Amino acid sequence: MYLSQHILARLSVIFSQLSMPVMLLDNTGQVILPESNNKSLTLPEQLLADPYTPYINGAFTLIGTNELEPMFLCLSGSSDEVVSCAKLCAQLVNLVLKDEKNTASVETGMRLILEGEVEAGEVGALANELQIENEIERTVIYVHFDETKSESVIPIIRNLIAEESQDYAFEVGRYAVAIIKRIDPDFEEDQLDQYAAALQNTLLSEIGCNTIVGVGGIKGSLSQLHESLLEAKRAISIGRLFHPKQELFNYKKMLLERFLSDIPEEMALTYYQTLFNRKTAKLFTEEMLTTIETFFDNSLNLSEAARKLYIHRNTLVYRLDKIQKTVGLDLRAFDDAVTFKLLMLMGKQRKDKKTRS
Numbered sequence: 001m002y003l004s005q006h007i008l009a010r011l012s013v014i015f016s017q018l019s020m021p022v023m024l025l026d027n028t029g030q031v032i033l034p035e036s037n038n039k040s041l042t043l044p045e046q047l048l049a050d051p052y053t054p055y056i057n058g059a060f061t062l063i064g065t066n067e068l069e070p071m072f073l074c075l076s077g078s079s080d081e082v083v084s085c086a087k088l089c090a091q092l093v094n095l096v097l098k099d100e101k102n103t104a105s106v107e108t109g110m111r112l113i114l115e116g117e118v119e120a121g122e123v124g125a126l127a128n129e130l131q132i133e134n135e136i137e138r139t140v141i142y143v144h145f146d147e148t149k150s151e152s153v154i155p156i157i158r159n160l161i162a163e164e165s166q167d168y169a170f171e172v173g174r175y176a177v178a179i180i181k182r183i184d185p186d187f188e189e190d191q192l193d194q195y196a197a198a199l200q201n202t203l204l205s206e207i208g209c210n211t212i213v214g215v216g217g218i219k220g221s222l223s224q225l226h227e228s229l230l231e232a233k234r235a236i237s238i239g240r241l242f243h244p245k246q247e248l249f250n251y252k253k254m255l256l257e258r259f260l261s262d263i264p265e266e267m268a269l270t271y272y273q274t275l276f277n278r279k280t281a282k283l284f285t286e287e288m289l290t291t292i293e294t295f296f297d298n299s300l301n302l303s304e305a306a307r308k309l310y311i312h313r314n315t316l317v318y319r320l321d322k323i324q325k326t327v328g329l330d331l332r333a334f335d336d337a338v339t340f341k342l343l344m345l346m347g348k349q350r351k352d353k354k355t356r357s
Contacts, residue, residue, distance in 0.1 A: 005117060008033060010096050015089070020082065022089055023074040032071070043072060052090075054083050061086045065093045106130050110168050110180060114140065116226035123223040132222065133166075137183040140216040140225060141196055142232035145175045148209045153177060156206055160199065178229055183218055189252075196248055212236055215250040234258075241348050260345050272346035275327060283326050291319050292331065292340070300337055 003011075012033055015022045024033040029041040043062070047055040051064025056078045063086045064070040073089050075082050109130045112118050118126055127134040145153060150171040157177055161167045165182060172178045181195070196213045203209040214235035216228030231251040239249030242257045251258075260268070276284060295305040295316070306313040320331050329336040 003032065007096065008035070011093065014092050014096070018085065018089070020075055020077065020085060022085075024093070025072040025074060027070060027072070029072075041074065047072070054086050056083070063087065063090050065090050065097070106132060107168055107170070110222075110225075111170050113222050114170065114178060114180060114225050114229055115172070118223075120223045123221070127222055134222050135220060137218050137220055138222075138225060138228070139181050139183060139192065139218045140228040140232050141179040141181055141192075141199075142172070142214040142216065142229060142236065143177045143179065143199065143203075144173075144212045144214075144236060146210055146212075148175070148207065150175055150177050153203065153207070153209060156203065157199070160202060172229075178232070180225060189218065193248060193250055200248065211247065212240070213248045214239070215248075215252075217251050242345060257345075260342070260348075263346070268346040271343055275329075275340070275343040276347060280326060283322065288319060288323075289344075291316065292323075292344075295320070295331060296337065296341060300332060300334070302332070 011024060012035075015024075015033065022033075023031055023037065025041060025043070026032055027043075029043045031037045031039050031041070044055055044057065047062055047064065051070045051072065052066060053063070055062045058078065059076060061075045061078055061082050062072055064072050071093070073086055073093070075086050075089070109118075109126050109132065113123060113126070124134055126132075143153075143157070150173065154169060154171055154177055157169045157179065161169060161179070167182055168180045170178050170180075179199075181192075192215050196215055200211050200213060203211055214232035216230070216232035216235070219225060219228050235249040235251040235254060238257045238261050239246060239254060242260075243249075291305075291309060294308050295302075298304040298308060302313055302316055306316045309316065324330045329340050331337045331340055
């Protein structure tokens, strides 16, 4: 039977208040509590056949708990006082487990897995106990709110999730909610962004809530959900750096940004300064950088970029000619545009390093 750290902590407190030491064993004889004890005992056949009757074996008294998959208690001694204490301990364990079972649910188990509180090797056992499918594809969508508290948003999000979808939503911070979304076989990956965008629009229309959303990678087992959560958070972190005007970021689609973010700071600085330095400071003003970014955002289309900038096409050509004359890169040529874009992003990558340090 799987016991969370929360349950183990409760039992530890109870056992610590007793007048004699108590060991809690699983149904194989492995010691669960105290956690510092990694011994394993051989459980007598008589005890396994009738776990609810105290079994006295010389210097020890053993008894099982009243569960379908019983655990066992081992106390030192065989006096009437020890036997009575063993019975009391069994009742206390049953009360704790019953209380936890009443409040626990599939959602509780999924939250523990999501937050990385369940060891990878124990996830399968927990999934079996809660009757959750383990080896199916899921992803985590992380929704962050600028001001609205998550407790007021979570009911709305849960209402949007159909019960039969086997999706879950949890508060993961004062201003954040994580959604575990099951990916059905006929679900196309591009639909994830559409789903996230629809969620953003719904929250905006329902309660005027602006959100920033990160979509983690699709994972094939429950044990990888925590990784997907971290990816969703990271997507927002680096996405806001490289694309500050966007509000939806998909980790899998951010290969370039992730690559740049992993480049050593000194190397990034070296390449960045080949383009942005004292000699070019007067050229690359805020207005010029806006011009360049708009030109890139419009796929190097002169007419469309000029229209978005509210300038004449010839004015845009003049500015691009000026850049080519100064740094030797013609941004109208794809290769030169890519080179410039990468070097420009190196500067934002350096800011990311400083933010995380």
